[in-house]
Amino acid sequence: MSTEQPTIIYTLTDEAPLLATSAFLPIVRTFTAPAGIKVETADISVAGRILGQFPECLSEEQRVADTLTELGKLTLKPQANIIKLPNISASVAQLKDAIKELQGKGYKIPDYPEAPKTDEEKDIRTRYNKCTGSAVNPVLREGNSDRRAPKAVKEYARKNPHSMADWSQASRSHVSHMHAGDFYHGEKSITLDRAREVKMELIAKSGKTIVLKPKVALLDREIIDSMFMSKKALVEFYEKEIEDAHNTGVMFSLHVKATMMKVSHPIVFGHCVKIFYKEAFEKHAKLFEELGVNVNNGMVDLYNKIGTLPQSKQDEIKRDLHACHEGRPELAMVDSAKGITNFHSPNDIIVDASMPAAIRNGGKMWGADGRLKDVKAVMPESTFARIYQEIINFCKWHGAFDPKTMGTVPNVGLMAQQAEEYGSHDKTFEIAEDGVANITDLSTGEVLLSQNVEAGDIWRMCQVKDAAIRDWVKLAVTRARNSGMPVVFWLDAYRPHEAQMITKVKMYLHEHDTAGLDIQIMSQVRAMRYTLERVVRGLDTISATGNILRDYLTDLFPIMELGTSAKMLSIVPLMAGGGMYETGAGGSAPKHVQQLVEENHLRWDSLGEFLALAVSLEDLGIKTGNTQAKILAQTLDGATGKLLDNNKNPSPKTGQLDNRGSQFYLAMYWAQELAAQTEDTALAARFAPLAKQLTTNEQAIVAELQAVQGKAVDIGGYYQPDLAKLDIVMRPSKTLNATLAAFTA
Numbered sequence: 127m128s129t130e131q132p133t134i135i136y137t138l139t140d141e142a143p144l145l146a147t148s149a150f151l152p153i154v155r156t157f158t159a160p161a162g163i164k165v166e167t168a169d170i171s172v173a174g175r176i177l178g179q180f181p182e183c184l185s186e187e188q189r190v191a192d193t194l195t196e197l198g199k200l201t202l203k204p205q206a207n208i209i210k211l212p213n214i215s216a217s218v219a220q221l222k223d224a225i226k227e228l229q230g231k232g233y234k235i236p237d238y239p240e241a242p243k244t245d246e247e248k249d250i251r252t253r254y255n256k257c258t259g260s261a262v263n264p265v266l267r268e269g270n271s272d273r274r275a276p277k278a279v280k281e282y283a284r285k286n287p288h289s290m291a292d293w294s295q296a297s298r299s300h301v302s303h304m305h306a307g308d309f310y311h312g313e314k315s316i317t318l319d320r321a322r323e324v325k326m327e328l329i330a331k332s333g334k335t336i337v338l339k340p341k342v343a344l345l346d347r348e349i350i351d352s353m354f355m356s357k358k359a360l361v362e363f364y365e366k367e368i369e370d371a372h373n374t375g376v377m378f379s380l381h382v383k384a385t386m387m388k389v390s391h392p393i394v395f396g397h398c399v400k401i402f403y404k405e406a407f408e409k410h411a412k413l414f415e416e417l418g419v420n421v422n423n424g425m426v427d428l429y430n431k432i433g434t435l436p437q438s439k440q441d442e443i444k445r446d447l448h449a450c451h452e453g454r455p456e457l458a459m460v461d462s463a464k465g466i467t468n469f470h471s472p473n474d475i476i477v478d479a480s481m482p483a484a485i486r487n488g489g490k491m492w493g494a495d496g497r498l499k500d501v502k503a504v505m506p507e508s509t510f511a512r513i514y515q516e517i518i519n520f521c522k523w524h525g526a527f528d529p530k531t532m533g534t535v536p537n538v539g540l541m542a543q544q545a546e547e548y549g550s551h552d553k554t555f556e557i558a559e560d561g562v563a564n565i566t567d568l569s570t571g572e573v574l575l576s577q578n579v580e581a582g583d584i585w586r587m588c589q590v591k592d593a594a595i596r597d598w599v600k601l602a603v604t605r606a607r608n609s610g611m612p613v614v615f616w617l618d619a620y621r622p623h624e625a626q627m628i629t630k631v632k633m634y635l636h637e638h639d640t641a642g643l644d645i646q647i648m649s650q651v652r653a654m655r656y657t658l659e660r661v662v663r664g665l666d667t668i669s670a671t672g673n674i675l676r677d678y679l680t681d682l683f684p685i686m687e688l689g690t691s692a693k694m695l696s697i698v699p700l701m702a703g704g705g706m707y708e709t710g711a712g713g714s715a716p717k718h719v720q721q722l723v724e725e726n727h728l729r730w731d732s733l734g735e736f737l738a739l740a741v742s743l744e745d746l747g748i749k750t751g752n753t754q755a756k757i758l759a760q761t762l763d764g765a766t767g768k769l770l771d772n773n774k775n776p777s778p779k780t781g782q783l784d785n786r787g788s789q790f791y792l793a794m795y796w797a798q799e800l801a802a803q804t805e806d807t808a809l810a811a812r813f814a815p816l817a818k819q820l821t822t823n824e825q826a827i828v829a830e831l832q833a834v835q836g837k838a839v840d841i842g843g844y845y846q847p848d849l850a851k852l853d854i855v856m857r858p859s860k861t862l863n864a865t866l867a868a869f870t871a
């Protein structure tokens with residue numbers, strides 16, 4: 127038994143999860159304190175991360191620690207027990223908004239340098255770049271991923287099915303992806319024969335050698351890939367698909383993951399915008415260059431930059447942009463009421479969330495007129511786009527899934543140690559000149575992988591470490607054994623990277639007793655088909671996938687099965703022995719903040735947080751020998767079950783029970799469960815008065831929580847809300863606050 131006080135690290139993040147945590151944390155502490163468990167916080171919000179980059183610009187009181195780096199180090203220790211809430215993976219536009227907000231609050235941090243020239247500006251830009259895109263998850267995910275719908279949650283969804291729009295066999299919705307010239311087609315992959323140090327360089331046709339990445343240290347038996355996307359092929363593909371959508375009268379939408387693929391996907395996105403508005407971009411090319419317009423950051427960047435021009439010039443540009451819509455297909459909207467299209471910002475439509483939403487809507491997205499319409503879903507990279515076409519085909523034939531009867535698809539995802547594409551952004555480059563792109567051994571000069579590339583192509587190297595793969599296979603076998611479900615490894619033997627993976631998976635499966643287990647390997651399209659054939663028959667199938675499909679499938683299936691990925695249990699067994707517990711599988715729901723600020727109603731569902739806390743406590747109990755932690759875990763699970771049975775989830779409608787009400791019910795049921803358990807009578811006695819008080823005051827507390835709704839509130843900031851104001855807004859029940867305070871006193 128450890129002598130240190132058992133500690134859970136609770137992350138403070140952004141947007142809806144931060145709002146919810148500010149109310150939930152006092153409840154958590156109330157319950158964990160009697161068991162001697164410490165709950166510490168770690169601020170990894172985008173605002174906190176920005177401030178952490180510029181200590182020299184801040185006063186002593188303003189300075190914050192580099193919490194993310196510290197937390198990253200903790201994940202490498204066996205005692206790590208971290209509750210990780212979803213955080214913003216910021217686009218450049220969001221970053222700039224956050225900088226502005228912080229400057230307005232008196233933090234003297236520099237402006238974001240649009241076109242850095244001096245060394246100082248370049249340094250600032252480098253520091254800010256550390257805060258964009260998916261900057262948190264890859265640092266903390268030092269383990270593979272186990273995401274699933276717990277039994278109670280699945281049962282709840284079966285009894286209370288969410289709405290699913292009908293699918294028509296006449297639906298014209300489809301996925302369009304490249305058939306040549308994308309990363310899939312040009313990929314080369316090897317497994318290393320020993321540890322090596324390599325460089326990435328371009329031997330240009332002009333004779334120049336451009337070193338793009340001077341050194342990458344690789345481990346023995348690591349798999350590395352070299353792949354590129356041809357700009358020419360991409361541009362041709364967009365031209366063809368835009369024209370096809372126009373000719374056939376189907377709405378056009380573009381789905382990327384510009385947060386995690388923070389270097390490649392903004393470029394992929396930008397080309398599409400430039401082709402869609404080709405004539406306007408050609409006409410104003412010089413001016414846009416002078417203004418530093420970069421539509422890789424979305425049309426929002428263009429509109430911001432032209433805002434400095436005389437009104438007549440702005441009007442002319444806008445007229446030219448609007449004129450482009452003539453002869454172009456209708457564009458899918460992000461917010462039709464506000465006129466925000468799919469091209470507004472590359473982060474507005476994030477494929478893992480956007481495609482499931484469209485499939486749940488019968489294959490439709492919103493048009494400018496506020497109506498749902500069939501859509502051409504453009505995902506240039508073919509590697510994973512095909513799974514969506516497969517599920518669309520399935521829905522067209524079988525109709526929408528039925529949450530009452532459908533099976534479940536848990537996921538075991540390879541994500542440790544920045545695996546695969548999601549860890550590649552520091553090794554992704556837009557090629558400046560035609561030439562040969564080589565990955566070369568630094569000490570021997572041997573060229574390990576080589577590609578012929580052209581100016582504008584996107585070239586990248588991905589890595590996945592042997593230890594991560596071995597751990598992933600073990601996790602898949604363990605999950606198969608514990609659940610009794612078959613496992614399918616979604617691996618495509620025709621893709622060079624995955625051919626290497628298949629060899630390793632087969633090898634590592636031999637390390638385990640797989641007798642009686644059903645473990646298969648199938649290409650993604652076949653795996654999707656096989657899984658769906660089982661899903662409609664009510665059968666369950668574990669998907670064991672690489673990092674991208676982990677992300678895609680853990681939104682896709684939960685959204686079909688449960689209506690949201692918020693209700694997922696997301697465990698990351700850290701390879702060093704600790705545990706990280708993510709809360710759900712989705713994001714930070716910016717729309718929910720807007721509703722809170724305008725109407726004081728928070729629809730965010732903290733169920734994922736309740737589930738995460740229970741496994742965190744359970745793990746802490748086992749590892750530290752704290753039996754009360756185990757009881758807290760069991761009773762919390764019981765409370766979550768009651769919450770579901772009694773339907774005390776937050777409602778999306780203002781005036782009804784919201785996140786705060788749902789949290790109150792969790793606290794009440796948890797106290798009741800603790801008071802009722804007989805394993806630890808002292809603990810039962812300790813919680814009995816709390817259970818009694820919360821139960822007696824149920825009506826009063828719910829009424830107090832309800833009474834505040836319907837009016838606008840001030841939380842003192844978006845990226846860095848004022849914690850005191852947040853406390854007032856998120857904890858409006860005097861009775862509840864007083865009861866918790868009296869218990870702790």
Ligand SMILES: NC(=O)C1=CN([C@@H]2O[C@H](COP(=O)(O)OP(=O)(O)OC[C@H]3O[C@@H](n4cnc5c(N)ncnc54)[C@H](OP(=O)(O)O)[C@@H]3O)[C@@H](O)[C@H]2O)C=CC1
Nearest residue numbers: 212213214215385476479692712713714715717729730731
């Ligand atoms: N683990 C992480 O850190 C992740 C972070 N992100 C980040 O989150 C931000 C938003 O991403 P986006 O793609 O819009 O996806 P989100 O998952 O945040 O939002 C999509 C929709 O899902 C629903 N939803 C998601 N979680 C919950 C919840 N707990 N309770 C209720 N509803 C929920 C909401 O639908 P409705 O409004 O209809 O109720 C929401 O509008 C981005 O900055 C992104 O990078 C995204 C994924 C994971």
Ligand SMILES: O=C(O)CCC(=O)C(=O)O
Nearest residue numbers: 215260263385386677711
């Ligand atoms: O880190 C991010 O930006 C998003 C992560 C994500 O979508 C996921 O892991 O499901």
Ligand SMILES: [Mg+2]
Nearest residue numbers: 478677681711
């Ligand atoms: Mg995701």
